[in-house]
Amino acid sequence: MSQTLQAIRGMNDILPDEAELWEQFEETVIDWLRAYAYRPIRMPLVEPTPLFARAIGTATDIVEKEMYSFVDSLNGEQLTLRPEGTAGCVRAVLEHNLLYDGAKRLYYLGPMFRHERPQKGRYRQFHQIGVEAMGFAGPDIDAEQILMCQRLWDDLGLADIRLEINSLGQTEERQKHRADLVAYLEEHAEVLDADARRRLQSNPLRILDSKNPAMQEIVEAAPKLIEYLGEESLAHFAGVQALLKDAGIPYRINPRLVRGLDYYNLTVFEWVTDQLGSQGTVCAGGRYDGLIAQLGGKTQPACGFAIGVERLLALWKEQGHVAASVGPDVYVVHQGEQAARFAFRVAEALRDAGFALQLHCGGGSFKAQMKRADASGAELAVIIGDIEAAANEVSLKPLRATAEQRRVPFDQLAEAIGELLFEEEDEDGGI
Numbered sequence: 001m002s003q004t005l006q007a008i009r010g011m012n013d014i015l016p017d018e019a020e021l022w023e024q025f026e027e028t029v030i031d032w033l034r035a036y037a038y039r040p041i042r043m044p045l046v047e048p049t050p051l052f053a054r055a056i057g058t059a060t061d062i063v064e065k066e067m068y069s070f071v072d073s074l075n076g077e078q079l080t081l082r083p084e085g086t087a088g089c090v091r092a093v094l095e096h097n098l099l100y101d102g103a104k105r106l107y108y109l110g111p112m113f114r115h116e117r118p119q120k121g122r123y124r125q126f127h128q129i130g131v132e133a134m135g136f137a138g139p140d141i142d143a144e145q146i147l148m149c150q151r152l153w154d155d156l157g158l159a160d161i162r163l164e165i166n167s168l169g170q171t172e173e174r175q176k177h178r179a180d181l182v183a184y185l186e187e188h189a190e191v192l193d194a195d196a197r198r199r200l201q202s203n204p205l206r207i208l209d210s211k212n213p214a215m216q217e218i219v220e221a222a223p224k225l226i227e228y229l230g231e232e233s234l235a236h237f238a239g240v241q242a243l244l245k246d247a248g249i250p251y252r253i254n255p256r257l258v259r260g261l262d263y264y265n266l267t268v269f270e271w272v273t274d275q276l277g278s279q280g281t282v283c284a285g286g287r288y289d290g291l292i293a294q295l296g297g298k299t300q301p302a303c304g305f306a307i308g309v310e311r312l313l314a315l316w317k318e319q320g321h322v323a324a325s326v327g328p329d330v331y332v333v334h335q336g337e338q339a340a341r342f343a344f345r346v347a348e349a350l351r352d353a354g355f356a357l358q359l360h361c362g363g364g365s366f367k368a369q370m371k372r373a374d375a376s377g378a379e380l381a382v383i384i385g386d387i388e389a390a391a392n393e394v395s396l397k398p399l400r401a402t403a404e405q406r407r408v409p410f411d412q413l414a415e416a417i418g419e420l421l422f423e424e425e426d427e428d429g430g431i
């Protein structure tokens, strides 16, 4: 082949060994979400471009430079591959009037698309678990969402993820702070980098988030939003913190935590680890009380967060987790015409009995087939020749233990296999 086709840069194939790990992860995640009564929702991967400009804000990194946008050549519509899920989720909730009978807890998982420079922990197609609670005003739901993250880390056996929180207050509070912040930054214009200068008018809060070492000193000393918060905002923040303390969850207030999306207010939080290099934020979220009205609904409070799946899985592996093996229970080898037909019957009967089977397909010598059986990870091989088939029997051979191969009548096979698999588990210490 003269030219091999390759995946788009920053978009990864997830191969079977890895994909099995993803599935095991997703099983844990779905159980965890059910434990908090969150229900699934699935939105399209493509949305009208204006949705994101309106929801996320035009002066954000995402809308300014990271979106995959294109024109539908059939009807001229402006479309975008979703860079995050909250905007589409709110759109769906409004379109289908899901809040008509009260607040809702919703989740989704799937790919998001951002045109960023690919590096470890940063991809152009990546995956998020998005968790959204709409119609809840109090600090209880914010705290519950944070607690629930801690439980997922525990369920996965993850350590060393620290919690940072902040409050962004309300719009009027942010406006006062913003005016003082811009004045302060203008006084120090000579140390601002190009990015910061560009943001000075459009999104000055984001400058506080800068990682440029040359700017750390002035950013540290900048006016802190938290000092501009009024009584109500402070009470909400105190409410969240009280519940975190009750639950014994350590946290740090990071006054520079501002988040990259415009729709947040009051509580914001991030879960960060030092074990993944500079892409250490594995989960981020907060309150977005203005977004539902901003997208045309009745004003409704809401709070949510998103987990970066690639980053969390990288941490899971970093901390020693390996995928549980998921080979078949039984591999069926067979030779001869009658044997092949009998093997089909045997395989389906064993699946009826609840076992996972790999039926050898494509022929080959018994020896070659046994090699395959061994490589499949199966515990047992069922071996069928024409002689066995004629007698309505099979040979049963343990592949991982030293036990003898023996003949078993078809109608006793499921029971015999059950005993052998069950015994093995007992030897391993049982379940």
Ligand code: ATP
Binding pocket: 084, 114, 116, 121, 122, 123, 124, 125, 126, 127, 128, 259, 260, 279, 281, 282, 283, 284, 285, 306, 307, 308, 309, 310, 311
């Ligand atoms: P960052 O500051 O790392 O760019 P962000 O503020 O843009 O993050 P959010 O939009 O809040 O990220 O997304 C929530 C989470 O999704 C992040 O904390 C991260 O774990 C993950 N994430 C975001 N962008 C990417 C990406 N390009 N590749 C992999 N994971 C990502």
Ligand code: MG
Binding pocket: 061, 260
């Ligand atoms: Mg980003």
